[in-house]
Every structure is written in C-alpha cells, then in structure tokens.
Amino acid sequence: MNMLHSDNIEPKPICTPTPAGHEITPRDRRFGREEGYAPGKYWQNGDPVATAFYNCLSLTFPRGEAFFIESVREFRDQTPAKLQKEIRAFVQQEVIHSREHLALNRRVEENGYDTSRIEQRITESLGMTKGRPKITNLAATMILEHFTAIMAQQFLANPRHWKDSDEETADLWRWHALEEIEHKGVAYDTWLYATREWSRWQRWKVKALMMLVITRNFWGNRWNDTLDLLAQDGMTGWRVKLRLLKFLLVEPGIARAIIIPWIKFFLPGFHPWNEDDRHLIQRAESEYEAALTGRPATA
Template identity: 50%
Template sequence: MGGISPDTDVADAQPAIAGSATPADLNIQSRNRHFANAAMERRRWVGGDPYATAFFNALSITFPKGETFFMKVLKQYRDEVPEKLAREIRGFVQQEAVHSREHLFFNKHIEDSDFDTSRLEQTLTDVIDNIASMPLIMQLVATTCLEHLTAIMAAEFIANPKHFHDADEEQRKMWLWHASEEVEHKGVAYDTWLHATRDWSRARRWATKSVFMVRISMGFAKNRTKGIFDLLRQDGISGPRAWFGFLHYALVSPAPFRRTLLPWFQFFLPGFHPWNKDDRDLIQLAESEYEAAIMDQPDQDDTIATLGERKVKKRLNKVA
C-alpha cells in the first residue's frame, strides 16, 4: 500500500524525503474526456429523484470556479517542490482544467433545464474571494481540505452504485470519469502542503489543518445545503417535504453525508495521508463504466464546435 504509515507518536505525518507519498507507479495525467454534448434527458436526471438531482447540481456549480482556484494555488508551488511532486502537480492541473471545462458545459445544461443558479454562483464567489484574500499557505491548506472532501465523495460515488442508479447514462459516465481522476490525484495537494510546511512542527501542522478542516467542512455543508434547497424550491419542493426528503437522501439512502463521515474523520488522525488507503481499484472500476462512451468520441477539439464552447475553452486555456 502506498502512503505514509500511521505513527501514533506524532500529531501529523512527516513529509517524505521524495516530496510525495503518491504510489510511484501511479501516473497522474488528464484523460481529456469530452461530455459537452451529453444529453440531460430529464430535468431530474438522477433517476427522476429531485433530491439526488439537486445534490449533484449544487455540487457541480462549485467545480469550475473551485477547481480553477485549486489550480492557481498549486501552480505557485510547482517550481519549488521535488521533481516527482512537480510532475504530479502538472498532472493535477491538467485534470482539473478539463474537469472545469466539462462542468461548465454541465452547468449550462442545468440552466437550460430552467434552474436559476445565480445565487449558488454568488455564494461560491464570496467564499473563494474570502479564501483568496488569505496568505498563500492558508490558501494551500484550504485547498488541501477541500481536495480531501472531494476525494472521499468521489470514492463514495464510484463504490456505491445507488448514487447513479437509473441516472441519465451520459451524465452518469461523466460523473464517474470525474470521480476517478479525483481519486487518482487525491494526494497531490496534501503532499504539497507537507512540503510547504516541512519546517513547521508536527503539532503546528496538525492544529492548522484541523482547524481549517472544521471551518471548511462547516461552510461546505452549510452552503451546499442552502444551494440544494434553493434548487428544490425551483423544482416545486419546499417546507417539511424538502427537509424530510433531503435528510433521508443525505443520511439514510444513498447517504452520501453519512457514508463519508468516517473518511472525513480520518483526516484528523495521527499519521494521516490520503494514500494510506490505496483505492486505485475504484479508478479501474469507474473506467470500466464509462469506457464504452469514450471509444466513439472525436479527437480533441472536434467536440468544441459551438461559439459558446469555444469561449469556454479560451477561458480555461488562461488558467491551464
């Protein structure tokens, strides 16, 4: 198993000499999948379930701006980290750039389904602007925390088929592809954090990341829940019905909040590293699910046909 072994005598993992604890045989690189033309066949595209649809729609709204922010932060460390980690950061940036591109297209589908996402977008902008005003090292620890949240959700989405049961096929494949790459690069931000804080005491590093994880998690849960209820209201669901349905979805079945609670808590344990759990099998599982969809796709820019898509590509090229 890759990763840093737990050490109960320390408050956090000690940076590896190589600068990265990602498995040596794991090659982080963008698969550059294209799902821009994937049809959203139903307004409630996740099996007709309004709660699941609102959950994933609210999550998708965060990705273009959020992942662009992550790229900008890690790129500022790329020239000062060891060679292996620098390569992984480049792979991370390439993957996140494509994720941002595809979720811009996905979010356009949400808007085309007559959902107003402007309030969700504004909330996200406010949060990112606040983090971006902090010192760079604080931006990095925020990125590290958010990447952990994303990675544990991605693993859950792949491992539990209930999440996309009867979902629109092309959208299901897009989400599984995204999730697989989140698992693949789950250690990059954390390794960058360990390198950047290599002169800190273990106690200081643990305390800083733990405080930020609590703050980030509370804000994430609050804002995503607020966004979900905004979208549910637009779908004709409000009041007790909305609360009961959402809590059942989040905590009972398929329970994305409840089922990610333990891996969330592990972030605080002594010796934690994302690759202490080697779940590369999930990458292979997800790839087997969407592989058929990518075999018939045109090469590279053939799918970037409309004026709107060209504008999206131009925007992403500025940050990649």
Template identity: 45%
Template sequence: MGIAPTIADTASELSAQNKSATPADLHIQPRNLNFARAEIDRRRWVGGDPFASAFFNALSVTFPEGELFFIDSLKKFIKRVPPKLRGEIRAFIQQEAIHSREHHCFNEHLKDCDFDITLLEQDIDRVVQTIRGMSEYDQLVATMCIEHITAILAAEVIGNPAHLENADEDQRNLWLWHASEEIEHKGVAYDTWLHVTKDWNPLKCWFVRSSFMARISLGFAKNRTRGILELLRQDGISGPRAWFGLAHHLLFGKAPFRRTLRPLLAFFKPGFHPWDIDDRPLIKLAESEYEAAIMDDVASAAPPEDLDSIDQLQKVA
C-alpha cells in the same frame, strides 16, 4: 474535532512530512474527454430522484470556479517542490482544468432546464474570494482540505452504485470520469503541503490543517445544503418536504454525508495521508463503466497545457 496529538502522534506527523505516502506506481493521467454534447434530458436526471439530482447539480455549480482556484493555489508552489511532485502538480492542473471546462458545460445545460443557479454561483464566488484573500499557505491548506472532501465523495459515488442508479447515461459517465480522476490526484495537494511545511513544528501542522478542515467541512455542508434546497424549490419541492427529504437522502437513504463521515474524520488523525486508503481499484472500476460508452468522444489531441478561461490552462512553467 478529535483528540490533541500525543508525543508519539506528533512524531508520526513529522515522519509523514518527510516522505510522501502516495503510491510510487501511481500515474496521474489527464483524460481530455468532452461531455459538452451531453444535454440534460430531464431535470431529475438521476433516475427521476429530485434529491439525488439536486445533490449532484449543486456540487457541479461549485466546480468551474473551485477547480480554477485549486489550480492557482498549487501553481504558487510548483517551483518549490521536487521534480516528481512538480510533474504530479502539472497533471493535477490539467485534470482540474478539464473538469472545470466540462462542468461549466454541465451547468449551462442546467440553465437550459430552467434552473437559476445565480444564488449558488454567488455562494461559491464569496467563499473562493475569501480564501483568495488569505496567505498562499492558507490557500494551499484550504485546497488540501477541499480535495480530501471531494476525493471521499468521489470514492463513495463510484463504490456505491446506488448514487447513480438509473441516471441518464451521459451524465453518469461524466460523474464517474470526474470521480475517478479526483481519487487519482487526491494526494497531490497534500504532498505539496507536506513538502513546503517540512520545517514546521509538526504540532503546528496538525493544528493548522485540522482547524481548517473543521471550518471548511462545516461550511461545505451548510452551503451545499443551501444550494440543494434552492434547486429543490425551483423543482417544486419546498418547506418540510424539502428538509425531511433532503435529510433522508443525505443521512439515511443513499446517505452520501453519513457514509463519508468516517473518512472525513480520518483527516484529523496525526500522521494522516489521503493514500492511507488505497482506493485505486475504484479508478479502474469507473474506467470500465464509462470507457466503452465514450471512446468515440475521446479527443485526439493531447491534454491542454494552458487555461486562461474555462477552455485554456494557465501556463505553469
């Protein structure tokens, strides 16, 4: 995917390795919000749209285990990075732990709506266990790639109101909050990768991250499509209606896949950094949308420091 880097391009990759492109004034702020009370009142909670609802539901099933994998991946490198980045990793871990907890609750509500998510959970478990069997550097680059995919989807969800138009308010707030934090910490895994591979040949760095992204993006599209189709089947939509309806949703209607293709391909550019696109205004936009509705639910305690299960962050010290 993409053209092999020129000498000038590899020089830019090396330059990117030696300094972080994350905005200096960016503050990663874990927001310990609790959406557990937000039961799903209707199966098609995104404005009655079965395809949009299944899209978000299938994504949610990946988060509890996926977020915990990202935490473990970055924890391996926390003592090898400079103090500023170490603090960002800790904030990343707090955010991801809370995301895992909240989407576990969301997924339990899916089960209350008589969705069987066993097949989807098995798929994400298989993928995560495969990656966990790789080297710590491979786990980090996989985390970096998936974080980029998550961040560009998050930017699309916030930036295009059509995605959550007429969605149930509680669920809309959950997704806007999660999306805003995915944007906020989108450079952490990448900056960790740049630091721990600073002595690598830049062409090797480009090849490793590009080849991983090619594999992961294809696997992501395949597995999410499989999961969405399974949820649609349980919602009474199958066969050609499901396939054509899903293709229209992903590529032509609200088009979350088509609209994120360009920022996905940007990853393959030598010298790329996630903050080449400064979408911090989307964080503020999302906050303005959800904050007023959930202020009464903000936990008074500080964000959790440990997660041994869904509710407890593993210590990072």
C-alpha cells in the same frame, strides 16, 4: 518568509505513502455534446432532490477548481521534480473537469433554474481567500481535495449513487471521480512540502481547525443551495428538508458514508493514500471502455 526555500536549511525528507510509480493521467473526455442530447430535468433517477444536490455540487466546480489550481501552482516551482510533474498533471485534469462541469451547468440553466444566488455565494466564499497567506489557501485546497476524494470513492464504490441515472451524466461524474482519486495526494504532498519546517503540532493544529470550518461551510452551503433549486420547483417546507436529510444520511447517504474517512483526516500519520483505492480507478475505466465497445468489463 519563503515557505519552500532557505539557503541554509536542507529540506527534511517527508515520507508519504503515495504509491510508487503511480501515474496521473489527464483524460480529455466530453459528455453530453451529441446533437439532440436531452437528459431531462431530473436526470438523477427522476429524483428532484438528488438531481438538485448534484447540480449544486457541479455549480461549485469551475471556479472552485480554478482556486485549487492557483493555490497549488503557487508552490510548484520549488517542489521536487516528481511532485512538479504530478502538479502539472493535476492542473490538466482540473482544467478539463471545469470545462465539462461548465457544460453541465449550462444544462441546469437551460432547464429554467436561476443559479445567480448560488453563484453569488460561491463568489463571496472565494472572495474571502483574496489577500490571505498562500499557505492558508493551499491548506484549504488540500482539505477540499480530501472532501472530493472521499466522495469520489463512494461514487465509484457504490453503484446505487447512479442507479437509473442519465447514463451520459453519470459517466461524467464517474470520470471526474476516478481522476479525483488518481490525484488525491497531490495537494496534500504539496502541503507537506510547503510546511516541512513546521512542527507536527503546528501542522496538525492548522489543518484540523481549517477542516472543521470548511466542513461546516461546505455542508451548510450545499444544503442551502439544494433547497434554493428545489424551491424554484415549488418544493419547500419541512417535508422537502426531510427528504434532503434522508438523501444525505440514509439512501444513498453520501454524508453518512464519508464520516469515517473524514475522521481519519485528524489521525496522526494521515495521508490520502493510506487508503489505496486504485482498484476503483481500474474498475471504472474498464466499465467505461466496455460501455463504448460492447465488450464485458474486466476487474
């Protein structure tokens, strides 16, 4: 059944709070390409635990974002013109993100880490999507895009996430975060359009069940992957696990910080743009330009 088109049924209008006039702007930036650039093994504040977590997260992006692109593209051509334009910009942003994280991932390997087990887990996870209904993969993309958006909000709202980090690498993450916020409604709006003939209960049931499964897998895999890299540095045992738990839940506490936004996903009338955080995009852009020019940032 074609989820997006019927000759006998007019599409039901779907009202979403995506801000009117909101533009998605691909920014073709490159990080860490300067000759002699060497951020150090523990680029995140000299902390092996924090560095390992972000390195593992980066390792998921190139193939993960290729999956997001493919999932949304499957529905692009039958969506309204405005959404088609947003999908094209979303795809452009994700392609550039993949390129920059591939460069970061090469630096991880150059620091002596064997990432093959992590890559294998990613391969196995993506392998499960083969042969699934296209709408299921779109739902997974919509959920993972929400994950990245609520984490991105924390990365920009709380400077402590990048305190004393290698500035070039931190700039990469902040740039990625602002674009994740910028396009956070695209996959969700595509999902709303693709399921516009579903009942509210059916739509909620599918997205809620998938969110629970994906949440378990996301954090389980990030936990195991981080411990994998730490073990390669000779860091094992309960003390290391306690340090990782503290990093996730206490300081800076990214997992704790996104609990409320995660819960809101299950509420009636949810949409990513219910939280209008465009001011974070503007602030991050201002700070980036100020760093380049030496002028003070503007709010």
